[in-house]
Amino acid sequence: MKPEMARERLYLFDTTLRDGAQTNGVDFTLNDKLTIAGLLDELGIDYVEGGYPGANPTDTELFGKQRLLDTTFTAFGMTRRPGRSASNDPGLAALLDAEADAICFVAKSWDYHVRVALETTLDENLASIRDSVRAAKQKGREVLLDCEHFFDGYKANPEFALACAKAAYEEGARWVVLCDTNGGTLPHEVEAIVTEVCKVIPGDHVGIHAHNDTEQAVANSLAAVRAGARQIQGTLNGLGERCGNANLVSIIPTLKLKPEFSRQFEIGVTDAKLKDLLHVSRALDEMLNRAPNRHAPYVGESAFATKAGIHASAIMKEPKTYEHVPPETVGNRRKLMVSDQAGRSNVLAELERIGLKVDRNDPRIATLLDVVKEREAIGYAYEAADASFDLLARRTLGKVPSYFDVVQFDVNVEQRYNALGERVTVSMAVVKVKVGDETLISAGEGNGPVNALDLALRKDLGKYQRYINGLELTDYRVRILDAGTEAVTRVLIESQDETGERWTTVGVSPNIIDASFQALMDSIVYKLVKAGATA
């Protein structure tokens, strides 16, 4: 047996809570920050940057707390201001006093910015770096220096950019992090410049912080590693201002699953924890109330989805034929989509996945395939609506109990003046449902007709109510289709329950309320089937 070569340690630094928090529309509470820090710690991220103590009350409070995490919890802030001593700078004092394991300073490394933005001399900038690193080391903190605009600075004045990096390293900073702050540097440039830096500073003290403005932040991070850098900074789901930061959710599996990296490097994320990646990614989306990116590499719903029938039969025989890594390694799953292009193999695979046992030669499979094709021709989209397909399959095979009947519903939209004299539009829905021998009438008021109908439908389902209490509508999409002689509306509804499971249902009709009603009904019935409710 060949002796295993000792692998080098590569460190991961997450800045979701600091750089990611710069994103438009993102506003983490203290609790959000503690939850995300906990998830990152569990995952095995080496450094978690919590924020900027002294800059806002949330971050100040966060760094006043005991956190009991294994990760190196890092505070971010500026080096001492020009013209001040380190002991006479209140911003620096707040940073040094924060309950942090490490301090990440940010300093300018582009001469143009030093002169124009900071209005000081290059020497004073270098002195500020040295003094700040020294002060933090004296406080017993691990120190990192983010060299802002490093790549643009290096192109303009390589001596000065390198001098900034060296000043921090020589003063004892554990890491000198090269930042592509404007995000415009390309992978081959990153590789060339990091190679030069690593001739002056050992690579196991060099980090990369890439932004995604040319959609190459992940590639730039990997290029830096190839050139010798040993720390990667990034965020969950690539969160960050403008086009975002390097996406750790793509970087981590690449480092773990691509032999070029996995043979050479070891990271703090174990194989077992890698399986939690999808969950961690979705948890952040949920906190931000965002629909997950279906096309996200590795963790997206479509990342391992195959549509065409001919591919599907190959995938069932040998998954490697169309998958670059096994989906289970990152907690995802293979998805064979049922659509008008579908062959028998897609349908069979989908039936197996949802746990419906059917003989391969059962004539009802051909019936199901025909029904799917007919319905897709009039606008249904089963590849997007997994739960509606599940119900259609069960119905075709005769396996959905008749739980309840909506005898009648009524929706109205009213525009009027309210007590403040403002013009408002409100909707009311009344639903009459028959559950067994019981007839239930519920009303709901909402900001729109579908919202009102949804609330009324889910208000009282009698003996089934307990199954749907945790049901929540998380996304609603409408498309107008031109299907032959008249325009029809397709509604896709995404729902979620108390376990965090999500599913999508579809409805199609010339009338938008009717299409929405079909999708809402499918969502509720799917939940009841899933919960094992009996009629």
Ligand SMILES: [Zn+2]
């Ligand atoms: Zn940044």
